[in-house]
Amino acid sequence: xxxxxxxxxxxxxxxxxxxxxxxxxxxxxxxxxxxxxxxxxxxxxxxxxxxxxxxxxxxxxxxxxxxxxxxxxxxxxxxxxxxxxxxxxxxxxxxxxxxxxxxxxxxxxxxxxxxxxxxxxxxxxxxxxxxxxxxxxxxxxxxxxxxxxxxxxxxxxxxxxxxxxxxxxxxxxxxxxxxxxxxxxxxxxxxxxxxxxxxxxxxxxxxxxxxxxxxxxxxxxxxxxxxxxxxxxxxxxxxxxxxxxxxxxxxxxxxxxxxxxxxxxxxxxxxxxxxxxxxxxxxxxxxxxxxxxxxxxxxxxxxxxxxxxxxxxxxxxxxxxxxxxxxxxxxxxxxxxxxxxxxxxxxxxxxxxxxxxxxxxxxxxxxxxxxxxxxxxxxxxxxxxxxx
Amino acid sequence: xxxxxxxxxxxxxxxxxxxxxxxxxxxxxxxxxxxxxxxxxxxxxxxxxxxxxxxxxxxxxxxxxxxxxxxxxxxxxxxxxxxxxxxxxxxxxxxxxxxxxxxxxxxxxxxxxxxxxxxxxxxxxxxxxxxxxxxxxxxxxxxxxxxxxxxxxxxxxxxx
Numbered sequence: 284x285x286x287x288x289x290x291x292x293x294x295x296x297x298x299x300x301x302x303x304x305x306x307x308x309x310x311x312x313x314x315x316x317x318x319x320x321x322x323x324x325x326x327x328x329x330x331x332x333x334x335x336x337x338x339x340x341x342x343x344x345x346x347x348x349x350x351x352x353x354x355x356x357x358x359x360x361x362x363x364x365x366x367x368x369x370x371x372x373x374x375x376x377x378x379x380x381x382x383x384x385x386x387x388x389x390x391x392x393x394x395x396x397x398x399x400x401x402x403x404x405x406x407x408x409x410x411x412x413x414x415x416x417x418x419x420x421x422x423x424x425x426x427x428x429x430x431x432x433x434x435x436x437x438x439x440x441x442x443x444x445x446x447x448x449x450x451x452x453x454x455x456x457x458x459x460x461x462x463x464x465x466x467x468x469x470x471x472x473x474x475x476x477x478x479x480x481x482x483x484x485x486x487x488x489x490x491x492x493x494x495x496x497x498x499x500x501x502x503x504x505x506x507x508x509x510x511x512x513x514x515x516x517x518x519x520x521x522x523x524x525x526x527x528x529x530x531x532x533x534x535x536x537x538x539x540x541x542x543x544x545x546x547x548x549x550x551x552x553x554x555x556x557x558x559x560x561x562x563x564x565x566x567x568x569x570x571x572x573x574x575x576x577x578x579x580x581x582x583x584x585x586x587x588x589x590x591x592x593x594x595x596x597x598x599x600x601x602x603x604x605x606x607x608x609x610x611x612x613x614x615x616x617x618x619x620x621x622x623x624x625x626x627x628x629x630x631x632x633x634x635x636x637x638x639x640x641x642x643x644x645x646x647x648x649x650x651x652x653x654x655x656x657x658x659x660x661x662x663x664x665x666x667x668x669x670x671x
Numbered sequence: 672x673x674x675x676x677x678x679x680x681x682x683x684x685x686x687x688x689x690x691x692x693x694x695x696x697x698x699x700x701x702x703x704x705x706x707x708x709x710x711x712x713x714x715x716x717x718x719x720x721x722x723x724x725x726x727x728x729x730x731x732x733x734x735x736x737x738x739x740x741x742x743x744x745x746x747x748x749x750x751x752x753x754x755x756x757x758x759x760x761x762x763x764x765x766x767x768x769x770x771x772x773x774x775x776x777x778x779x780x781x782x783x784x785x786x787x788x789x790x791x792x793x794x795x796x797x798x799x800x801x802x803x804x805x806x807x808x809x810x811x812x813x814x815x816x817x818x819x820x821x822x823x824x825x826x827x828x829x830x831x
Contacts, residue, residue, distance in 0.1 A: 307829045317829035407831045457831075582692045628829050651693065 295414055298407060300634045303619060307628045314657045316645045317628040319457065321521035321601070325558070326568035329520060332561035333554050341553050347545040348537075349377025349529070350556045356563045357514075357529050365499050367507070373534035376541050377559075379551045381487045381515040381528040385451075386412050387540040388483045388511045388530060392449055393418040400441060400450040402433055404604065404635035404642070406457045406485070421445045424638055427606060430595060431459040432467065435474045442478045449481040452500060455488040458635045458644040459604040460580075460597020465498045472503045482510040487528070490519040490569050492599040493577050501531070508533055511540075516555075518600075519569055520562040525555040576601050579647040579654055586658045587645070590665060594645075601648040604632065608641040610669050618643060624668055625660040675704060676713070683717040722818045724810070731778050733762075733807040734785045738773040738793065739800040748772060751798045760788050771803070782806060 285293075298304075307313060324330070348354065354371035361367040369375050378384040385408065393399065395417035401409050403424045410420050423441055425431045441447070452471075455462040463471070475482060484500040501510040515528030528551075530540060550556075580596070584603055587594040593606040607617045614631035621627050632642030647654060674694055678685060687705075691698045708714045723730060740751050748766050752773060756764035763776040779785035785804070794802055810818055 304829050308827070310828075313828050315828040318826055319830040320826065322826065578693045581695050585692075630829065630831070634831065651689075655689070 291415065291417065295411060298634060300615060300631050303615060303631065306619070307622060310622060310626060313622070313626045313628050314653055314660060315628040316647070316649065316657055317630045318646050318648060320523040321518065321572065321648050322650060323521045323572055325520060325522045325525070326565050328565055329522065329558050329561050333558045336554055336557040341557060343553060345550045345553050345556060347550055348375070348541055349551060353377055353556050353560050356560050360563050361531070365502055367499055367502060369531045370534070374531055374537055376530045376537050376544060377551050377556060378528045378530055378544065379548050380517060380526040381485060381513045382408060383544070383548060384513045384528050384530040385483065385485060387543050388513070389413060389416050389418065390543055391536065391539040392481055398445050398447040400447045402452065404431070404458055404632065404639045406453060407634060409451050421447050422636070424636070427593070427595070431456070431461045431604065432463065433471060435470050438471065439474050442480065447480055449483055450475070451483045451485060453485040455492055455599025457488070457600055458602050458630070460600045460602045461595070462492055462497070462598040464495050468498055468500060469503065472500070472506055476505055482506070483513065484510055485513045487513065487515040488518050488600045489514060491573055491576060491601065493580065494598045497599070511536060516559050516562050520565065521572065522558065522562060525558055527551050527555040527559045576647065579651060582651070583645065583647045583654055583658070590662060601646055603645050603647070604642050605645055606641055607643055613640045614643050620668065621661070621664055625664045627657050627660045672704065675701065676708070679714065720813060720816050722810070731780055732782055732785055734777045735805045735807065736775040736777055736789065736793070737771040737803040738775060739771045740773060740798045741800055743798065751796070754796065755793065758788070758792060
């Protein structure tokens with residue numbers, strides 16, 4: 284059977300921790316801090332809208348770019364929230380989640396062997412999508428000491444050395460929870476504006492921020508024309524299963540992305556698109572969820588630090604990236620043992636880049652009671668099974 | 672402050688230790704704040720929301736009773752409302768705008784006990800001009816709490 288499989292796919296590095304995931308799925312009574320989605324269901328008014336649209340018989344295709352009504356709402360939202368102006372007719376494309384938007388962007392931009400800078404630790408799909416387009420990954424590794432943030436000098440050097448076609452930014456970031464203030468972003472834009480490369484900015488967690496308001500990358504003067512802005516509904520509105528997101532950018536880029544989209548996806552599901560319109564009018568629900576996440580963040584980060592797992596305070600998302608270095612175990616060993624002994628699931632850091640073997644990703648998108656239970660179990664684990 | 676009240680409204684039995692973790696404030700400070708709120712009457716009492724439909728054996732009956740009353744000189748509705756809400760059968764008493772004046776929630780052991788209360792205590796009061804009694808058939812949601820057990824939400828235990 285092997286001979287039928289393409290070399291590109293065969294060579295695509297599989298996730299090294301798949302086995303660990305399978306083990307987690309098989310274990311019973313697990314308290315999981317390993318989930319990359321909200322524990323809330325989508326707010327009721329959004330679900331109700333989905334049900335109503337089905338009752339009304341909205342089950343057809345939509346235009347390739349998505350319902351104009353939704354694109355208008357997205358344009359309105361971006362203008363109101365961020366003072367970003369995108370033309371709903373030509374500069375916005377509704378995608379089946381940001382995952383598709385990212386794939387479209389990379390496919391539309393990259394020729395074989397062209398390079399893309401990825402900021403590590405990063406979401407698992409980025410390197411895979413680049414490789415599927417026969418592109419080459421230029422890793423920019425960030426460290427705990429740097430707060431997992433891009434060092435502008437390092438960025439400059441990498442660009443000079445490798446002449447990449449694009450860079451994928453992601454903030455607030457999965458898996459670190461790190462985000463950038465307006466001033467920090469300005470410094471990055473100062474470097475990027477002088478070079479000739481495209482910015483693909485995955486800002487799916489934009490509304491889940493705690494310490495400062497999110498600034499979209501395309502908000503800087505001159506940046507809009509050089510940025511593909513990717514936004515979505517999955518995390519902000521707890522709509523992961525709806526699979527709906529959007530891409531914004533110059534009409535020439537959106538046109539090419541739409542072309543691919545029209546052949547491989549046709550359109551995002553109409554039920555999800557109609558629900559997304561409702562979502563954009565559900566900011567109260569988002570505020571409620573973010574307030575909850577913030578409480579949990581403060582709790583979990585202070586508990587982890589007091590247990591000796593060094594953890595930076597995440598500025599967005601519902602993840603924190605904790606060091607397990609002083610246990611003497613690799614993250615995969617740590618996660619496996621933690622699961623086996625006290626049934627707590629976390630994601631080993633090496634899933635997000637091989638150099639991150641000293642870290643685990645902890646998601647606090649779980650009810651407070653579960654987080655408390657998890658901390659109790661981790662404490663017990665530390666006392667009984669770890670040397671230090 | 673608002674934060675503490677929100678948490679207590681959701682779970683009155685939360686320990687001060689957990690409350691401290693959730694709010695980032697110190698325990699003694701929280702004790703002081705809650706004490707103050709109790710003294711001021713902002714926090715009136717702590718109680719459990721009980722779904723009596725699930726209890727075996729004897730069930731009580733709830734009725735919503737609309738009461739039309741004529742207000743009295745100088746005291747308006749307050750005097751007659753007080754006279755009525757002092758009956759232990761009256762669980763809640765509200766003054767409303769609209770076609771009637773007072774809305775009562777009355778609890779009794781059976782339809783008959785509630786009917787007796789209306790006939791013997793409430794209706795004969797001089798200021799009471801009329802009553803309409805609605806017996807409650809089923810409770811779905813009370814004080815923001817959905818009374819049926821929530822189904823567990825299906826999420827995979829681990830994802831990126």
